[in-house]
Amino acid sequence: MFDLSTNALFMMLLTGLQMGSIYVLIALGLTLIFGTLGVVNFAHGALYLVAIYLAVSINDAMGFGFALILVPAILFVLGVAMERGLIQYFYNRPHTDQILVTFGLAIVIQEVLKWFFGANNIPFAIPSWGNGIIMMHEWFPFLEGFVVYPKWRLILVVVSIITVAAVFALLHLTTFGLVIRAGMRDPEMLQFLGVNINRRFMIVFGLGSLIAGVAGVFGGPVTQVSPEVGMHLLVPSFLVVVIGGMGSLSGAVLAGVLIGMAQSFTAHDINLSTIIVYLITVIVLLVRPRGLLGAKGVFE
Amino acid sequence: MTDVKSDKSNKSASGWSRRDVLKASSVGAAGAAAPMFFTKNAWADGHESIGNYPVKGSEVVFGFNVPQTGAYADEGADELRAYKLAVKHLNNGGGMLDTLKPSMLSGNGVLGKKVAYVTGDTQTNADASRTSARRMIERDKVIMVTGGSSSGIAIAQQYLCNELGIIFMCGLTHSNDTTGKDKQRYGFRHFFNAHMTGKALAPVLSKEYGKDRRAFHLTADYSWGHTQQQSMQEFTEKEGWGTAGNIMTPLKTTDFSQYLAQVMNSDADVLVLNHYGANMVNSLTNAVNFGMRDMQKNGKNLEIVVPLYSRLMAKGAGSANIDGVLGTSGWNWALQDAGSQVFVDAFVAEYGFPPSQAAHTCYVQTLLYANACEMAGSFYPPAVIKALEDFEFDGAGNGSTLYRGADHQCIKSMLVMKGKSPSARSSDFDYLEVVQEVDRATANYDPSIFPGELGPYKPA
Numbered sequence: 001m002f003d004l005s006t007n008a009l010f011m012m013l014l015t016g017l018q019m020g021s022i023y024v025l026i027a028l029g030l031t032l033i034f035g036t037l038g039v040v041n042f043a044h045g046a047l048y049l050v051a052i053y054l055a056v057s058i059n060d061a062m063g064f065g066f067a068l069i070l071v072p073a074i075l076f077v078l079g080v081a082m083e084r085g086l087i088q089y090f091y092n093r094p095h096t097d098q099i100l101v102t103f104g105l106a107i108v109i110q111e112v113l114k115w116f117f118g119a120n121n122i123p124f125a126i127p128s129w130g131n132g133i134i135m136m137h138e139w140f141p142f143l144e145g146f147v148v149y150p151k152w153r154l155i156l157v158v159v160s161i162i163t164v165a166a167v168f169a170l171l172h173l174t175t176f177g178l179v180i181r182a183g184m185r186d187p188e189m190l191q192f193l194g195v196n197i198n199r200r201f202m203i204v205f206g207l208g209s210l211i212a213g214v215a216g217v218f219g220g221p222v223t224q225v226s227p228e229v230g231m232h233l234l235v236p237s238f239l240v241v242v243i244g245g246m247g248s249l250s251g252a253v254l255a256g257v258l259i260g261m262a263q264s265f266t267a268h269d270i271n272l273s274t275i276i277v278y279l280i281t282v283i284v285l286l287v288r289p290r291g292l293l294g295a296k297g298v299f300e
Numbered sequence: 301m302t303d304v305k306s307d308k309s310n311k312s313a314s315g316w317s318r319r320d321v322l323k324a325s326s327v328g329a330a331g332a333a334a335p336m337f338f339t340k341n342a343w344a345d346g347h348e349s350i351g352n353y354p355v356k357g358s359e360v361v362f363g364f365n366v367p368q369t370g371a372y373a374d375e376g377a378d379e380l381r382a383y384k385l386a387v388k389h390l391n392n393g394g395g396m397l398d399t400l401k402p403s404m405l406s407g408n409g410v411l412g413k414k415v416a417y418v419t420g421d422t423q424t425n426a427d428a429s430r431t432s433a434r435r436m437i438e439r440d441k442v443i444m445v446t447g448g449s450s451s452g453i454a455i456a457q458q459y460l461c462n463e464l465g466i467i468f469m470c471g472l473t474h475s476n477d478t479t480g481k482d483k484q485r486y487g488f489r490h491f492f493n494a495h496m497t498g499k500a501l502a503p504v505l506s507k508e509y510g511k512d513r514r515a516f517h518l519t520a521d522y523s524w525g526h527t528q529q530q531s532m533q534e535f536t537e538k539e540g541w542g543t544a545g546n547i548m549t550p551l552k553t554t555d556f557s558q559y560l561a562q563v564m565n566s567d568a569d570v571l572v573l574n575h576y577g578a579n580m581v582n583s584l585t586n587a588v589n590f591g592m593r594d595m596q597k598n599g600k601n602l603e604i605v606v607p608l609y610s611r612l613m614a615k616g617a618g619s620a621n622i623d624g625v626l627g628t629s630g631w632n633w634a635l636q637d638a639g640s641q642v643f644v645d646a647f648v649a650e651y652g653f654p655p656s657q658a659a660h661t662c663y664v665q666t667l668l669y670a671n672a673c674e675m676a677g678s679f680y681p682p683a684v685i686k687a688l689e690d691f692e693f694d695g696a697g698n699g700s701t702l703y704r705g706a707d708h709q710c711i712k713s714m715l716v717m718k719g720k721s722p723s724a725r726s727s728d729f730d731y732l733e734v735v736q737e738v739d740r741a742t743a744n745y746d747p748s749i750f751p752g753e754l755g756p757y758k759p760a
Contacts, residue, residue, distance in 0.1 A: 133591035
């Protein structure tokens with residue numbers, strides 16, 4: 001059943017990369033929020049859910065361009081409102097309280113969306129410029145015969161790479177990013193130095209939501225638009241954060257791709273594909289308890 | 301002392317006086333009757349108590365246990381609409397009460413009792429469905445449970461109901477196991493099954509796509525998916541097709557790209573999606589995105605087959621994606637027979653849109669149970685079961701139908717369907733066209749091909 005031909009390996013690599021892209025986009029927001037605020041945000045999957053429903057609605061009503069601009073902006077505002085209205089009251093509470101409140105919030109959001117939109121899938125029309133397939137054999141001469149891949153899924157991979165680059169640039173090339181990274185290390189010291197770290201944390205929460213918005217706009221046609229999608233993606237995305245190292249952006253990227261690849265290469269065997277993510281988690285945590293790229297001193 | 305002895309010596313030769321005989325008789329009679337005095341409701345209708353029989357009061361309660369949340373929630377919502385309509389018709393007349401033959405239903409409740417109902421949410425989850433059914437049985441004292449929308453859940457409820465002496469009228473369940481290896485004396489299925497789908501669909505596929513084909517199956521990893529895949533493989537191979545592969549996919553999968561990549565790497569020129577509900581919508585949409593509907597393999601067009609179709613699924617996938625895709629259905633609202641038409645008219649009048657096949661099977665099941673109670677003259681479960689077994693009826697939307705006693709499977713006609721193109725659709729409910737009405741004789745099969753026993757009429 002397991003095919004090791006060049007074409008098969010290429011397709012599995014590409015599929016793994018594409019699956020990893022979705023995990024990376026969701027895990028990026030999660031790890032950013034966890035890394036800076038120390039909040040285990042189980043409602044992050046629900047933010048993605050809000051994003052895909054907003055995206056499909058705006059796309060149908062006004063076109064994809066509006067969805068691309070409006071959805072991340074709305075998600076940013078929603079994230080800020082969520083942080084100010086709820087999350088900030090749980091900063092100094094135990095992680096179990098944070099998990100309970102954000103998990104509860106996720107269920108409420110999911111059920112409200114189901115109430116409005118129904119439980120069935122809503123078709124997400126891909127814009128005409130993203131529709132169709134790419135003839136991969138024309139780009140990669142080593143492929144034999146006819147090998148194609150959906151254009152939209154390749155766009156998703158590119159969007160994921162751009163988003164990761166943008167977040168890295170923001171954190172490593174700007175003063176804002178410098179303060180955030182310092183806040184991740186020692187928020188108390190930063191406050192002693194007179195930096196209003198809470199205001200920046202609020203923006204970081206909004207930023208994490210914004211990335212979920214980007215993920216929703218481009219990921220909706222791939223993951224489909226139905227109420228279960230958020231919860232379905234939440235667990236592997238959390239595992240990506242854990243495997244990569246809590247709060248490590250580069251770790252999340254590495255782990256996201258790793259999980260995507262693992263699922264792609266084990267797809268032929270349901271028993272193996274069901275456990276592979278958890279198997280990798282166990283092995284990584286045994287060998288590197290901080291995760292693949294988890295930094296010493298951060299959230300220990 | 302002597303006198304006394306003397307008195308006692310007046311007894312008969314056997315040593316028993318008339319008074320002793322009378323005393324012993326009354327004690328014996330009281331003793332013989334005692335088990336019945338102390339057995340709850342032992343005298344009702346002359347039958348012993350089973351499950352929630354006997355029914356007390358002026359109402360009889362039915363339990364409608366459907367998925368109100370989870371992957372099949374929309375189908376569950378339509379089932380619930382049908383159940384409520386069935387109760388309305390049982391209490392007030394109308395609908396299929398006018399077409400079902402033979403029928404003892406008068407539109408005045410069942411056995412003189414008004415029909416009431418309680419609802420439960422199976423959450424498309426076997427454990428939740430069992431909890432909900434148990435609550436209905438133990439707290440709400442329902443005489444019958446019905447529902448489903450997933451074979452795993454229907455089978456779980458069927459086992460529970462059988463154990464508790466409550467008749468379970470299956471809703472939408474298509475696995476061979478429901479009336480095969482997991483059949484139960486207290487479970488009855490009106491809907492058709494995966495074996496019947498394979499038997500009816502394979503010849504049509506062979507005619508449409510030729511005999512030299514290789515199929516790759518993507519299969520939902522639970523009871524229904526497994527039996528659907530086995531039946532499709534069995535009957536397509538009988539038509540001369542080969543099987544290139546089969547991958548089990550988790551029920552909650554929303555992105556099927558990793559599985560589709562495997563299909564594209566194979567030499568298959570037909571993709572069989574043994575998926576239902578949201579699963580099928582997502583896998584088909586993904587396959588279309590991968591360009592599989594425009595692809596050629598082995599010099600032939602790559603074809604996609606969806607063995608079990610529903611209107612709700614077709615709508616979810618979009619008519620552009622299902623255009624020309626073949627599958628089967630148990631019933632369709634466009635059928636012109638009298639039973640289908642009265643049901644569709646009543647449903648449209650009540651809710652403003654036509655019913656799904658899930659709604660149809662649930663509605664019919666409720667009426668059939670009620671009619672069986674009338675035929676039995678009692679709610680006593682073994683009598684109702686006997687009334688349902690080998691019951692021949694007509695006027696319920698599938699022509700002449702047999703509720704086969706050997707496995708509690710309805711043997712009736714079914715439909716091979718094809719997805720309509722967007723331009724061929726006449727309304728927002730018109731997604732599928734009937735390619736062929738497969739008659740009862742063709743759909744029929746020997747029940748002994750599947751293992752399992754119905755078990756006793758009285759639960760242990």
